[in-house]
Amino acid sequence: MSETEGQETATSPASSEPQDTTAQEVQESAEGATVEEPQNALTEKFTPKEWDALKAFRNEIPDALASAYPDKSDAKTAAINLWGVTIDPSNLLDARVSVVLMKFLRARNLSVSEGKVMFIATLRWRDEFNVEAACKEEFPQDVFGQLGHIYGKDKAGRPVVYNVYGGNQDLKAIFGDVQRFLRWRVAFMEKSIELLDLESTDQMIQVHDYAGVSMTSRDANSKNAASEASSIFSSHYPELLYKKYFINVPSYMTWIFWLFKPLIPSATLAKMSVVGSGASTIGKALLPEIDAKQLPKRYGGEAEAF
Numbered sequence: 001m002s003e004t005e006g007q008e009t010a011t012s013p014a015s016s017e018p019q020d021t022t023a024q025e026v027q028e029s030a031e032g033a034t035v036e037e038p039q040n041a042l043t044e045k046f047t048p049k050e051w052d053a054l055k056a057f058r059n060e061i062p063d064a065l066a067s068a069y070p071d072k073s074d075a076k077t078a079a080i081n082l083w084g085v086t087i088d089p090s091n092l093l094d095a096r097v098s099v100v101l102m103k104f105l106r107a108r109n110l111s112v113s114e115g116k117v118m119f120i121a122t123l124r125w126r127d128e129f130n131v132e133a134a135c136k137e138e139f140p141q142d143v144f145g146q147l148g149h150i151y152g153k154d155k156a157g158r159p160v161v162y163n164v165y166g167g168n169q170d171l172k173a174i175f176g177d178v179q180r181f182l183r184w185r186v187a188f189m190e191k192s193i194e195l196l197d198l199e200s201t202d203q204m205i206q207v208h209d210y211a212g213v214s215m216t217s218r219d220a221n222s223k224n225a226a227s228e229a230s231s232i233f234s235s236h237y238p239e240l241l242y243k244k245y246f247i248n249v250p251s252y253m254t255w256i257f258w259l260f261k262p263l264i265p266s267a268t269l270a271k272m273s274v275v276g277s278g279a280s281t282i283g284k285a286l287l288p289e290i291d292a293k294q295l296p297k298r299y300g301g302e303a304e305a306f
């Protein structure tokens with residue numbers, strides 16, 4: 001993080017010469033003085049259209065916070081924390097804050113009003129669901145211990161997150177209590193997000209391993225859990241996914257992928273691929289993204305992992 005990040009710094013005309021502002025966009029403040037726009041590797045990739053939307057979105061943040069927390073009298077001015085980033089409505093000039101806010105805009109095609117609706121709904125949902133409590137909950141290891149693995153990075157440094165819904169899992173125990181599963185899944189998602197520095201990495205790769213599942217493993221509970229989790233991710237975890245692979249999918253079950261089409265935005269669907277079974281088939285799909293040393297042997301890599 002740069003020393004000036006998070007600070008709104010007034011600059012003299014001399015200090016706004018290009019050599020002083022390599023990593024900083026200079027913009028006009030409300031008073032007409034120039035202020036530095038803190039940047040990181042991710043914000044440097046924003047397009048001019050994205051910057052315009054972000055600047056408009058920042059103006060809406062106090063109002064969005066007031067709508068999200070109607071019972072809090074200081075909601076318009078009080079800082080909040082989202083995914084480890086402090087969003088302080090009195091100083092939104094912070095590169096990581098820009099990265100987080102941009103996610104809501106990109107998920108809504110840069111529409112400021114729709115991004116705002118999504119931002120408000122996400123903050124409300126986080127309170128109602130009690131994400132904080134889910135993250136502190138202790139889940140029985142014998143049921144959930146092998147269900148999720150965060151292992152390795154892709155070639156660009158993105159974390160890779162595995163959900164093993166097949167294997168020898170006791171799916172009846174996992175999905176028997178759908179709300180408990182959702183709390184586990186959300187806590188696991190939050191733990192994965194902790195690995196994003198939001199400076200150079202802001203997305204992850206997700207892998208679902210379906211080895212050994214059959215039509216009988218898809219009971220009403222697991223179907224409900226899958227569709228609820230999927231809609232939570234689409235509505236409240238914008239732009240956190242780089243790619244998602246469904247591996248070891250039995251060929252007669254690939255059609256299930258299309259059941260999710262109405263639930264998932266088309267841009268997200270385009271990030272997803274269904275891969276068949278066996279280490280070499282899976283390796284062919286994953287090795288272009290993940291170095292062999294970072295990929296478990298059972299998925300065609302060289303790592304001695306789970």
Ligand code: HEM
Nearest residue numbers: 165213217218222225226229230246253254256257260274
């Ligand atoms: C017994 C079998 C299965 C179980 C228990 C299961 C479980 C789940 C769960 C819990 C989710 C929630 C999202 C997440 O955890 O990331 C999910 C999502 C999903 N599953 Fe499955 N699934 C099964 C079979 C399949 C099959 C055969 C396919 C075909 C490719 C499939 C495709 C999907 C898709 C496309 C999503 C949405 C992903 C997202 O929104 O990020 N599932 N599944």
